[in-house]
Amino acid sequence: MQPVVAGALAAVVGFASTFALVLAALTAVGASPAQAGSGLFAICVAVGTLNIAIAWTTKKPASFAWSTPGAAFLLTVGEPAGGYPAVAGAFLVAALLIVLSGLIRPLARAVAAIPASIANAMLAGMLLTLCLAPIQAVGEIPALALPILIAWALALRFTRRYAVPVAVLVTVIILATTTQLPPGAVEFVLPTPVPVMPVFTLDAILRIALPLYIVTMASQNLPGLAVMRANNYDLKASPLFVFTGLASAGTALLGGHTVNLAAITAAITAGPEAHPNPGQRWAAPVAAGAVYILFAASASVAAAFIAASPPILIQAVAGLALLSSLGAALSGALVQEETRLPAILTFVATASGITILGVGAPFWGLVGGLALMFVLNAGKRTEPEVLSK
Template identity: 45%
Template sequence: MVSAGVVTALVGFASASVVVLAGLRAAGASPAQAASGLLAVTVTQALGTLWLSRRHRMPVLLAWSTPGAALLASTGAVDGGWPAAVGAFLVVGGLILLTALWPRLGGLIASIPAPIAQAMLAGVLLTLCLAPVHGLVDHPALVAPAVVVWLVLLRLAPRWAVPVAFAAAVVAIGIWLGRHGGLDGPLLPRVELTAPTLTWASVLSLAIPLYIVTMASQNVPGVAVLASYGYTVPWRESMTVTGVGTVVGAFAGGHAINLAAITAALAASPDAHPDPRRRWLVAHLAGWTFLVLALVSTVLVTVVTAAPAGVTTAVAGLALVGTLASSLTSALADPDDRQAAVVTFVVAASGITLASVGAAFWALAAGLLVRATLRRRPAASAAVPTPPRD
């Protein structure tokens, strides 16, 4: 049971921490601010996990929003820079809290067609998932070991493919640093507070898409995963805890925390513990492990930021290939929504900025518009019997 809790935390941290760093840096954070942001989401998810798992005696596991971090990396800096991004993180936390208090908001998010939401996420992920290809060309000695390890372990031990590939990349970067002057930067955790600002661009480009991605790709699936193992998630309290954690962590640069989806199965499945009533201890131990891992977050940032440009995003791209495949599958599954989903994907992947608002917002708007247009039946065709459409 102890090993299951530690492994759960290690897999979650190593699989996605580099994605968080890539996202925060793209949003305008300095290395010190990115380190503070990673520290913030690690600590807040750990404390939330400890509280919820112990209080409800079920394996409720929290995580940072990995798709949300990918959204940051795809969108880049907005008008107002890093303070505006921090303001967007605060808005996201406020919206999650509002979801706990006003269930209709959660219902509104659930009403967004899954193909549209998944296509937007896939378009956001595409840029990062292309990074390993560019990395292999630009820095083969640093990126190739991670790609080879990732590919081999996808065949032998898929759960460990991304964490061990991440470790291989760190080793390669360490060797490179040894030949280029060594490590230079802070090693101890430190909180860097940022005074937030709000702009319409940050709200529309970051806050709203980040909230939608976090809810649709993390919180809702997280509930479903636990339900598949017989657990009923305390929805309102979970949203309250993750909303408060997001608000508190935002001042230190944390983007969002939420219910875990993929790693939730590591704590809730029979492999974690044969007795369902004891599996909460696995999540609880994972929470304590996250607190320990928070101590090394600054070291991680110092190492990866010292590497040549493109290496970190290449490893982040490997971590998101599986998510991209899942998103594309969901986006294109329904033939009736396929064209709208493709339009959403193309617009999101384009990376456009219009009226200072990023591509994710316009992708969602374009997809919903195309879907509404294609599903509207002309009066002349009313005589032709057609099956009802949802």
């Protein structure tokens, strides 16, 4: 039972920590409550299916999740021209790029070649605004926000792993006692999938698809592979990218964003916590996948709660869930002195929220950081052993 319990725990932590973030993100780019519920349903089913199928087939604890950094990025974009159909088109383009990363190795290598400090700085810039939400919520609605913040802090002190789920539970209790749900919102057990006919626009591709692809690859897929290798599991990256890209294409048609290799929860399912015997740990992702599919049934009710709740309160819970991610991203961005200034430029440019030529801040933060790094390194001799690699 040890791997089953570990897998169920990973799914509960992964879902409870960020499902509100996913719903808020889909709503922020124009999804209706029905479309947001459909998107969450599709993502949960895709994640569950990938966990079960890949782990069962390979007998290795490969874990999958939705793109939490991608959802955080979507919260900063706003609804593009063309509405949610254009967003679905951008999701499809991002999915295609992930598939191509598995089929065309130079593309994956190009993303992997982005310095870790720059990728972390871009992620930190996207997370900053959202991580300010808990403090802003205390200023706007202290009676609702303070109990959540206090519960999170106390849980962090006594049971760190469950701090975010405890905060989510307190939020659900508060919303259940203070929020008026639309009539019939809790009568449906299973959500109704809502197909979205994609529309392809240059604006959505530049503002959403390209940054979402880079964030998903740099902040989820590549770290996910690193976690697996750190636990002595050598997985072929190409097929995994193809499978997650195809799954993301399927979720896009139902309003969901990208799915990818898990990074944080993979540490639970692939580590000694899942089972002392590495050969038995594959059962943990299978159990996690089954739990994710069960969670899919709650997507409609969750979406109804989010739609009827104060937006700042939902953003506050999401911000608490992402504080540790922000800390890790900032640490990774600033760890090397020679790349610190380009990383800081990337961070502040991304956090600024600027839009130039219709393209959002994360793209320009990445471009600015890489450009400054190129300027600072221009004329410096490269060591021969680096050239030979």
